[in-house]
Amino acid sequence: TNGTFLPIQNIQGDILVGMKKQLETFYFFHINDPASFKTALNSYVPTITSTATLLSPASSQPLAFVNIAFSSTGLQALGITDDLGDSQFSSGMYADATNLGDSLSTWESPFAGTNIHGAFLIGTDKLAPQNSYVSFYVSGIVSTFGSSITEVDRIDASARPGDEAGHEHFGFLDGISNPAVAGFSTTVLPGQTVVPSGTILTGRLGDVALRPSWTLDGTFMAFRKLQQKVPEFDAWTLENAIQNPEVTLTVQQGADYLGARMFGRWKSGAPTDITPLVDDPTLGADPQSNNNFDFAHANSSLISDQSRCPFSAHIRKTNPRADLADANTINHAIRAGTPYGPEASSSEASSKTSAQDRGMAFVEYQSTIGNGFRFQQINWANTANFPPLKTVTPGIEPIVGQGSPRTADGLNPVDPSVGYTVPQFVIPTGGEYFFVPSISAITDVITA
Ligand code: HEM
Structure with a gap:
């Protein structure tokens, strides 16, 4: 063990360790035959x-890891009718899609409805010849479960190649800021938020709902x-490259500057709050300093200033830090997604048009969906007057924020009052809410 009081042999692996994976396949299934599925x-x-x-x-790790998660209709198909205490989970994500700001017209058919009963997440950091470990495990699932399940959809996700490893498709380093979990995390990095275990795990201290006892040490995905x-x-x-009289920038640098202000971090991961004018790759790569900021600089007047980080920036909207008076730990969640799809080709670049499907197989774990992912998306990213009590309206978050008008303010450092109408660069094409049970819940309840 790592000294934690949590029964880590009973908690599925992706939740707390939040692996960066070289490869990850999401295998979504429908249960045809509950009895043979349970066996x-x-x-x-x-x-x-x-x-x-x-x-x-x-040396003692398997070639690939596997986690399993169930949708609400999946648990029902298995005869489990308990109320898990999370209304969004019970209704499913499709029923919630318009609340999230999605257009149902962009949802792909496998996700439209409640047909997905569960998901296997299969990942590895070991690159075998032909990257075959994940497909070996997928074949194992297909042969073990046979006709008891049908594949509804499959997403083969993978880290980007070479120097882009760890970066999402727009080019920004990801996986930097996740909360530490009290009683589990052995180190707390400078600037990292510590959340009670129950903010992530159901049934633990800090979980806000009453749930059946068998859900202890699970989470909602x-x-x-x-x-x-x-x-x-x-x-x-x-086309919208920005300039700043304090530095001389090429057009490409001005484009990178705008992108950095949309995220609140440069492509290297360096926060604009610490290095507002130029990227600093050494800072971006240093976990001891790349998360150590709170938008206030120990000077409360700077909390109303956007010269370093726009109020609307991705990381400011989804983790407002000192913008909120309380520490706000309840709205944290652990992110563990993986990019999917091929690299953008030169012909796509020259035509400025996507020809292939690529993006983020986004995963977020929390004990209450409405406090974690859903709160960050609806109450923060999509809400134009969040963070509150600013002298100007921040606008929506320009990367994942949804709503109309798609106006984000503060992106231009010289005149933060300029509103940018930002095209929608991230299109939700599906999703689902799942429960990720503990391993004993699988043996004692789900397969019983
Ligand atoms: C942080 C990219 C979707 C919530 C980040 C970071 C990047 C990023 C580059 C900074 C690195 C880090 O702090 O780990 C993306 C992309 C997305 C996406 C490309 C979609 C394709 C979302 C969604 C949510 C979200 C849908 C929630 C509604 C967060 C949170 C952080 C974060 C909470 C950490 C903020 C902090 O603690 O400073 N994301 N993200 N992201 N993102 Fe996203």
Whole structure:
């Protein structure tokens, strides 16, 4: 163990360790035959990867890890009718899509409705010849579960190649800021928020709902398939490249500057709040300093200033830090998504138009969907007057914020009052809310 009081051999691995994966396949299934599914799942339990396994020495790790999650209709198909205490989970994401700001017309058919009963997440950091470990595990699932399930959809996600590893498709380093979990995380990095274990795990201290006892040490997973329009993003930031009298910038640098202000971080991960005018790759790569800021600089007047970071920036909207008076730990969640789809080609770049589907297989874990993912999306990213009590209206978050008009303010550092009408570069094309049970809940309740 790592000294935690949490039973880490019983908690599925992706939740707390939040792996950056070289490869990750999301295998969405429908249950045809509950009885034979339960028998198969019982035999499959030893293959499900726990947190303890992921923390064990590399030499004793399996070739790939597997986690399993169930939608509300999936649990019902298995005869589990308990109310898990989360209304969004109970209704499913499709029923919530318009509340999230999605257009149902862009949702792909496998996700439209409640047909998905569960998902296997299969990931690895080990690149075998032909990247075959994940497909080997997928074949294992297909043979173990046979006709008890049908594949509804499959997303083969992977880290981007070479120097872009760890960066999402627009080019920005991801996976920097996740909360530390009290009683589990062995280190707390400078600037990192510590949340009670119950903000992430159901049934633990800090979980705000009453739930059946068997849900202890599970979590809710918000899964989103988020398509990213990369050539369009690149072209728009070039066309709108910004300047600042304090530095001399080429047009490309001005485009990178605008992109950095949309995210609140440069492509290297360096926060604009610390280095507002130029990227600083050394800072971006340093976990001891790349998250150590709160938008206030120990000077409360700067909290109303956008010269360093726009109020509307992705990381400011989704984690407002000192913009809110309280620490706001309840609205944190652990992100564990992986990019999917090919690199943008040169012909897509020259036509400034996406020809292939690429984006983010977005995953966020929390004990209450309405406090985590859903709160960040609806109450923060989509809400024009958030963060509150600013002298100007921040506008919507320009990357994932949804709404009309698509106006984000503060992107121009010289005149932050200029409103930018930002095209939609991230298109939600599906998703579902899942429950990720503990391993004992699988053996004692779900397969019982
Ligand atoms: C942080 C990209 C969708 C919530 C970040 C970062 C990047 C990024 C580059 C900064 C790196 C880091 O702090 O780890 C993206 C992209 C998305 C996407 C490309 C869609 C394609 C979302 C969505 C949400 C979200 C839908 C929630 C509604 C967050 C949060 C942080 C974050 C909470 C950490 C903020 C902080 O603590 O400073 N994202 N993201 N992201 N994102 Fe996203």
